[in-house]
Amino acid sequence: MSIKDTVYIKKDLEKLRDKINIYNYQYYVLDNSKISDHDYDVLFQKLLTMEEMFPDLITDDSPSQRVGASPLSKFEAVNHKEPMLSLNNVFKSEDLNLYMERLEKQLNIDHKKMEFSAEPKLDGLAINLLYEEGILKIATTRGDGTTGENVTNNIRTIRTIPLRLLGKDVPKTIEIRGEVYISKKGFEFINSDMTEKKFANPRNAAAGSIRQLDSSIAANRPLDAFFYSIGFSSDELKIKTQSDLLEKITSWGFKVSNLNKVVIGQNGCENFYNNIFEKRESIPFEIDGIVYKVNDLNMQKKLGFISRAPRWAIAHKFPAEEKVTIIEKVRFQVGRTGVLTPVASLRPIQVGGVLIRNATLHNMDEIKKKDIHIGDKVSIRRAGDVIPEIVNVVEKNISRKKISLPKKCPDCNSKIEKAKDMAFAKCTGKKVCPSQKKGAIIHYISKKAMDIQGLGDKLIGRLVDEKLINDISDLYKLDEIKLQNFVMNKAIREDSGKEYEITLGDKSIKNILDSIQSSMNVKLSNFIFSLGISEVGEVTARNLSNKYKTIDKLINAKYEDIIELRDIGPIAAKNIFDFFQDKNNLKLIQSIIDSGLKLNVNKKVSATNISDEIYVITGKLKSKSREELKNLIIDNGGIVSNSVTKKTYAVIVGDNPGSKLDKAKKLGVKVISEEKFYERIDI
Numbered sequence: 001m002s003i004k005d006t007v008y009i010k011k012d013l014e015k016l017r018d019k020i021n022i023y024n025y026q027y028y029v030l031d032n033s034k035i036s037d038h039d040y041d042v043l044f045q046k047l048l049t050m051e052e053m054f055p056d057l058i059t060d061d062s063p064s065q066r067v068g069a070s071p072l073s074k075f076e077a078v079n080h081k082e083p084m085l086s087l088n089n090v091f092k093s094e095d096l097n098l099y100m101e102r103l104e105k106q107l108n109i110d111h112k113k114m115e116f117s118a119e120p121k122l123d124g125l126a127i128n129l130l131y132e133e134g135i136l137k138i139a140t141t142r143g144d145g146t147t148g149e150n151v152t153n154n155i156r157t158i159r160t161i162p163l164r165l166l167g168k169d170v171p172k173t174i175e176i177r178g179e180v181y182i183s184k185k186g187f188e189f190i191n192s193d194m195t196e197k198k199f200a201n202p203r204n205a206a207a208g209s210i211r212q213l214d215s216s217i218a219a220n221r222p223l224d225a226f227f228y229s230i231g232f233s234s235d236e237l238k239i240k241t242q243s244d245l246l247e248k249i250t251s252w253g254f255k256v257s258n259l260n261k262v263v264i265g266q267n268g269c270e271n272f273y274n275n276i277f278e279k280r281e282s283i284p285f286e287i288d289g290i291v292y293k294v295n296d297l298n299m300q301k302k303l304g305f306i307s308r309a310p311r312w313a314i315a316h317k318f319p320a321e322e323k324v325t326i327i328e329k330v331r332f333q334v335g336r337t338g339v340l341t342p343v344a345s346l347r348p349i350q351v352g353g354v355l356i357r358n359a360t361l362h363n364m365d366e367i368k369k370k371d372i373h374i375g376d377k378v379s380i381r382r383a384g385d386v387i388p389e390i391v392n393v394v395e396k397n398i399s400r401k402k403i404s405l406p407k408k409c410p411d412c413n414s415k416i417e418k419a420k421d422m423a424f425a426k427c428t429g430k431k432v433c434p435s436q437k438k439g440a441i442i443h444y445i446s447k448k449a450m451d452i453q454g455l456g457d458k459l460i461g462r463l464v465d466e467k468l469i470n471d472i473s474d475l476y477k478l479d480e481i482k483l484q485n486f487v488m489n490k491a492i493r494e495d496s497g498k499e500y501e502i503t504l505g506d507k508s509i510k511n512i513l514d515s516i517q518s519s520m521n522v523k524l525s526n527f528i529f530s531l532g533i534s535e536v537g538e539v540t541a542r543n544l545s546n547k548y549k550t551i552d553k554l555i556n557a558k559y560e561d562i563i564e565l566r567d568i569g570p571i572a573a574k575n576i577f578d579f580f581q582d583k584n585n586l587k588l589i590q591s592i593i594d595s596g597l598k599l600n601v602n603k604k605v606s607a608t609n610i611s612d613e614i615y616v617i618t619g620k621l622k623s624k625s626r627e628e629l630k631n632l633i634i635d636n637g638g639i640v641s642n643s644v645t646k647k648t649y650a651v652i653v654g655d656n657p658g659s660k661l662d663k664a665k666k667l668g669v670k671v672i673s674e675e676k677f678y679e680r681i682d683i
């Protein structure tokens with residue numbers, strides 16, 4: 001074929017793709033097809049045939065290239081060209097009022113005269129799309145705001161996302177941002193279709209689908225996306241307002257919510273909020289509030305950012321949805337430390353698009369306070385990911401039954417203890433209680449502890465029930481044969497009619513064993529946390545690791561020495577000390593070390609030694625989240641505490657500091673700015 005022929009064919013293919021792209025846009029984005037299904041199929045088939053004949057001419061943005069990418073082994077980390085920020089929230093009118101007052105002060109304008117772009121806050125997964133020369137190059141998740149994961153293959157399967165931008169006025173490089181979601185209907189559909197695992201809500205379903213390494217899974221999920229902002233742009237865009245921006249990205253082929261509206265002043269914002277809140281049920285996708293954005297982009301620039309959120313926007317969140325249902329039964333769940341949590345079995349009810357069957361009753365005091373009985377009609381609330389809880393009793397049942405604490409553990413039959421001054425009742429079974437055993441192992445393998453992957457809660461439950469694992473040291477005795485036998489035994493039991501929903505293929509078995517192996521090389525702080533000592537969270541574990549540096553030194557630490565550590569109170573110190581006095585615990589630790597555990601002290605990144613210096617943080621930080629600063633202090637060998645005492649090395653102050661600043665001044669403790677601290681550790 002001559003070069004001339006190739007050029008002609010290339011041109012023909014381009015025309016064909018453009019045509020199909022427009023039809024796709026009309027069908028998927030506008031929901032208004034201008035062509036019959038048959039005619040579309042003929043065109044698409046023509047494209048496929050031509051591409052089959054001339055595979056060298058297949059381009060990335062061809063409509064034929066949405067599905068079929070080979071599975072990845074992991075997601076690559078990608079830096080956003082502009083950071084992806086989050087939004088500050090308000091929940092009440094009064095707080096919105098304060099926000100408006102602040103805006104007025106900063107801009108010197110009456111808010112009643114200001115325009116806002118009011119937009120539903122979509123409850124999905126934030127996504128960043130990078131287009132170069134109008135072609136989709138990389139799609140990334142938000143990640144930590146600076147770096148996300150490359151999920152391009154999955155994003156390409158979403159038909160409403162253009163692989164090539166429409167129109168001619170497209171900047172050379174541009175980031176377009178929005179939210180990937182699954183509609184309420186789509187969510188019901190995939191959940192009814194999934195035999196095993198169900199998603200808790202549409203957001204989890206969307207996030208779970210985008211985080212699959214094999215894009216054929218995403219291709220089969222009803223994913224969709226709305227867009228609402230621009231990140232980096234290489235060319236100046238001649239737009240003056242957020243509403244123009246929305247129009248511009250609509251013209252490039254993106255789906256933009258048609259609920260968005262320009263409103264005036266706080267009144268306009270609240271009217272919009274009330275209006276959307278009222279029709280929330282009938283909106284086909286989940287929203288959890290309204291975002292108000294100052295419409296004028298010049299004003300936005302003037303306002304800038306604070307911490308990691310813009311001053312020019314605020315999210316007005318909806319209150320958690322409440323529904324009324326009946327408590328049918330109450331059972332007691334035993335946690336890893338033996339604490340009993342009463343859980344109500346409810347007559348199933350749909351709350352915010354999710355079918356709710358259980359609600360936590362927290363503890364016996366709560367039941368008493370709210371006067372909750374079995375048979376009562378109660379109001380339940382679901383807030384985000386939190387387990388639903390009972391707000392109050394709406395109607396008492398005449399034959400209501402009292403909820404009483406069992407005398408024996410429902411799981412191991414050991415005695416239940418409840419100290420008078422404590423809200424919680426505890427099973428005294430400790431190591432003989434299967435629930436406590438399972439809880440301890442599940443905590444041990446969790447991400448923030450040893451991060452052993454491939455073993456879910458259910459599988460751990462079964463392995464303990466089948467006595468393959470009795471304590472955490474048994475994890476290291478698992479091998480292929482044991483796990484394969486376990487799977488085979490399971491198949492035999494299935495034949496005998498018992499239901500089991502766990503499947504474990506050879507590949508999963510290998511992944512589990514590999515993950516156990518690679519978790520052996522671990523930070524000392526993670527290991528301390530993983531031991532599940534009561535009151536020892538991540539921060540305490542890291543403070544302990546920084547102070548003692550080896551597990552032996554921690555094991556031999558005296559109570560008086562432990563309590564010296566400032567964020568450790570007498571109860572935590574006693575728990576830590578007692579834990580390492582217990583011979584069984586020491587045997588367990590020795591056995592894990594003998595299996596090949598390698599403990600590393602947290603790395604120090606700075607030249608300055610801030611070892612053992614105790615820091616307290618107060619106020620809102622500018623360039624890092626509180627969590628990030630805490631990590632930075634700890635990773636550099638310092639200690640973080642919540643209260644200011646004479647032993648505090650310095651208090652790091654941000655905007656609007658709290659009473660900790662007054663206390664520091666009173667005690668003569670050094671007060672430093674965030675920047676000063678970064679200087680100390682050379683960043």
Ligand code: IVH
Nearest residue numbers: 085086087119120121122126179228291310
């Ligand atoms: S604007 C700097 N607009 O809410 C502006 N965000 O809590 C940042 N979200 O990460 C985003 N709907 O995932 C914006 N209409 C909307 C939104 C929206 C949902 C999400 C987004 C963001 C999170 C912030």
